[in-house]
Amino acid sequence: MTVVAVVVFVVAYVLIATEWTHKLLAALGGAAVLLALGVTDSEHAFYSPDTGIDWNVVFLLLGMMIIVGVLRRTGVFEYVAIWAAKRAKGSPLRVMILLTLITATASAFLDNVTTVLLIAPVTLLVCDRLGIDPVPFLIAEVMASNIGGAATLIGDPPNIIIASRSGLTFNDFLAHMTPLVVIELIVFTLVLPWLFKGSFTADPDRVDNVLRLNEREAIQDTRLLLKSGAVLLLVFTGFVGHAVFHVEPSVVALLGAGLLVLTSGVPTKDYMGSVEWQTLLFFAGLFIMVGALVKTGVISDLADQVGKATEGKPLLAVMLILTVSAVLSGIVDNIPYVATMSPVVLELAKNVSDPSHAQALWWALAAGADFGGNATAIGASANVVVIGIALRAGNPISFWDFTRKGVVITAITILVAAPYLWLRYFILS
Amino acid sequence: MAEDYPVVNLDTDAREAVELLASRRLPGLIVVDEKGKPHSVLPASQVVRFLVPSYVQDDPSLARVIDESLADQVADKLSGVTVRKLLPSEPLELPVVNHDDTVLEVAAIMARLRCPLVAVVKDKEIVGAITASRLLELVVAPH
Numbered sequence: 001m002t003v004v005a006v007v008v009f010v011v012a013y014v015l016i017a018t019e020w021t022h023k024l025l026a027a028l029g030g031a032a033v034l035l036a037l038g039v040t041d042s043e044h045a046f047y048s049p050d051t052g053i054d055w056n057v058v059f060l061l062l063g064m065m066i067i068v069g070v071l072r073r074t075g076v077f078e079y080v081a082i083w084a085a086k087r088a089k090g091s092p093l094r095v096m097i098l099l100t101l102i103t104a105t106a107s108a109f110l111d112n113v114t115t116v117l118l119i120a121p122v123t124l125l126v127c128d129r130l131g132i133d134p135v136p137f138l139i140a141e142v143m144a145s146n147i148g149g150a151a152t153l154i155g156d157p158p159n160i161i162i163a164s165r166s167g168l169t170f171n172d173f174l175a176h177m178t179p180l181v182v183i184e185l186i187v188f189t190l191v192l193p194w195l196f197k198g199s200f201t202a203d204p205d206r207v208d209n210v211l212r213l214n215e216r217e218a219i220q221d222t223r224l225l226l227k228s229g230a231v232l233l234l235v236f237t238g239f240v241g242h243a244v245f246h247v248e249p250s251v252v253a254l255l256g257a258g259l260l261v262l263t264s265g266v267p268t269k270d271y272m273g274s275v276e277w278q279t280l281l282f283f284a285g286l287f288i289m290v291g292a293l294v295k296t297g298v299i300s301d302l303a304d305q306v307g308k309a310t311e312g313k314p315l316l317a318v319m320l321i322l323t324v325s326a327v328l329s330g331i332v333d334n335i336p337y338v339a340t341m342s343p344v345v346l347e348l349a350k351n352v353s354d355p356s357h358a359q360a361l362w363w364a365l366a367a368g369a370d371f372g373g374n375a376t377a378i379g380a381s382a383n384v385v386v387i388g389i390a391l392r393a394g395n396p397i398s399f400w401d402f403t404r405k406g407v408v409i410t411a412i413t414i415l416v417a418a419p420y421l422w423l424r425y426f427i428l429s
Numbered sequence: 430m431a432e433d434y435p436v437v438n439l440d441t442d443a444r445e446a447v448e449l450l451a452s453r454r455l456p457g458l459i460v461v462d463e464k465g466k467p468h469s470v471l472p473a474s475q476v477v478r479f480l481v482p483s484y485v486q487d488d489p490s491l492a493r494v495i496d497e498s499l500a501d502q503v504a505d506k507l508s509g510v511t512v513r514k515l516l517p518s519e520p521l522e523l524p525v526v527n528h529d530d531t532v533l534e535v536a537a538i539m540a541r542l543r544c545p546l547v548a549v550v551k552d553k554e555i556v557g558a559i560t561a562s563r564l565l566e567l568v569v570a571p572h
Contacts, residue, residue: 075490082494117487124484125491217493393483 002296005039009289013340017332024278027285027336040292049164050343051291053284056164056250057157061111061280063253064154067235068114069274070260074225075218077106081122082215090130090207092200096137097189099123103141104148104185108155108178109236112145112382114274119145120389129209135395136196139402142386143374143409147188150370151181153239153249157283158338158369163249165342166349166362170239170249176363180420184371184413191412195405224264231260286339294343303347314357315426317348318364319418325368326414330375330406338369360425367421371413377402430535430567431528431549431557436461439468443510447476456545456560460512467548467555469516470524479515480506524548528556532567535559 012030016023034040045052084102088094099119107115119141127134149156153163153173162168193200219225238245238252247255261271293299310317321341328337345365349358373380377387377399383406390397436459437446446458450473457472478486480503485492524544526535528551538547545561 078488078490078494121484121488121491124482125495128482128484212496213494214496215494218490220490220493389483389487392487 001039002298004037005034005289005292005296006298008033008039009293012289013332013336016336023333024282024285027282027289029285031285031288034289034292040288040295044291044295045288048291051295053287053291054161054164056248057160057287058250058280058283060154060160060164060250060253061157061283062275063250063255063257064111065275066257066271067232067253067260068110069271070224070264070266071110071228071232072114072118072274073221073266073270074228075220076225076228077118078122078218079215081119082126082213082218085122085126085210086213086215090202090204090210092130092132092202093193095126095130095210096140096192096196096200099126099137100140100144100189100192101185104144104151104181107145107148108151108181111154112142112149112156112380113385115145115149116142116382116386117389120386124389124393124395125213126210129206129213130202131206132202133199133395134393135390135397135401136199138386138390138395139397139405140192140196142380142382143406144185144188145382146370146373146380147181147184147413150184150366151178154253156334156370156373157279158334159366160249161335161338161342162362162366165346168359168362169242171242172359174240176359176424177366180363180367180417183420184416187412187416188409191409195408224266227263228260231256231263234259283335283339286336290339290343293340299343300347303344306344307348307351312351314352314354314360315422317352318357318360318421318425321345321361322364322368322414322417322421325365326372326375326410329369329372330379330410334369334373334380338365341365341369354429356425356429360421363425364417364421367417368414371417372410374406374413375403375410376406379406430532430563431559432563434459434546434548434558436555437471437512438462438465439511439513441512443512443515444504444507446471446512446515447504447507450476456562458512459546459548459555459558460516461555465555466553467523467525467550469521470544470546470548471512471515472545475517476515480504525550526559527551532564535564536568539564 008030012026015021015026035045040051049056081099081102084098085095088098103115103119120138123137123141124134127137150159153159153170159173163173235252235256238247239249306317310320345361349361352358352361377383383402387397387402435449438461449455450458455473457470460468460471462468522542524538524542524547526538526547526549528549535547539561547559548555549557549559
């Protein structure tokens, strides 16, 4: 059974990584084969978060997708982005810095794909008005989105998986990942002028074109904006107050989504249209495949090997996880990677006596996987989405155009994350 | 039932073609290739789609933030462009009927291709076109 579980997993993983088949087909097909061959069963696949589908992850994603589906209709994101571009007074560098910071902040609370879907059209508009190439701006924004998404539990799907497997809370992410992301964003902002040298020349006569944009027109329904703001506040209170309310983030998100749907009056097809059913099913298939590896003992064997390779030294394990995660997340989607690695890290953490060292293993996985998504054009879903938007707008971004910058930013972010983890969890703790 | 209809070719200046559409209030234009054979139909709605920037198509709320004077500049996209560029990137099935096809056959083609205009050919040569309004006129005419 162990061999079958490994073979099915590897074949499905290769199919997902190479995109020879649709990733949903690979994940659900792999899960179906494992169920059909009796490697796992319905009890393990559907009723155990350790060996099957982690419904907390699936429903947290579902709830947040519905909330975002309503929120994006308010126009608030467009308002803020255009307001910022006007405050930049048409200076391309200032426009890039402000838009990347807005993207990073929004990504901490919305999923990265939604954030770039909202910011990219505004960016194209501003660049069009200024008569400058939007490609550097789009690349910078998607990178900021991948960095910013690492800041919170809900910012990036890998973080949701990590939180569910590790038991780390929304506040743990705020206390441990947010400071790292703030540092990363400061460094990222400082690097932007160098990374995109030669991209910041605009015709001064066109600056007025940006200043004449009317951001107030983006918000059509003020009541919807207020209702959405109030519900979002309640949802985040629920996330932050987990220790007080003892309500799981998935339940908070679902309750928030329900409340928003009831009070907003947005038509069903509009908010349900923003639910990515394929992604949710992909998660389900993936969890069953990884669960089969846990059930058959493959994951604990793998964790033993990693433990031996790092000679029981937590710092070495942290640095290994950080680096390997960054490299692999640039090559394969970071969601299946983290789904696979989470049980391994869980096993490793059990054998580490110091709790802060054990926690550092999880932060290394989060940082490596989230920041590693920047490495290549296919490292994160948001990268693929932005490249598609740019192509439709007549500004194609080649794989290498993206990857040349992506590798540099990934290297820098990992070089910043490594001393952060070392100092905070091994020197100062 | 076919009527005389203006024809443009793939290398016709886009602004010229749009002016033709606008001045004669046409639902679309028949596009022919270098040999004068029917190539495609360019519906007016496709031209409108071309004029709308992709970022406004992705996020329609952005149309509201652009003021009138800036919005008026959308036609600038037509300068230096030919009809070939206005056509959809994915080739569409050519809406074409034979000169002796019935009203129902023409209506079926229009409905299936959602096209307001079909080219009418005889011996592979264009002899005219039928617009949706001409078709409806024939349908409701007393027999």
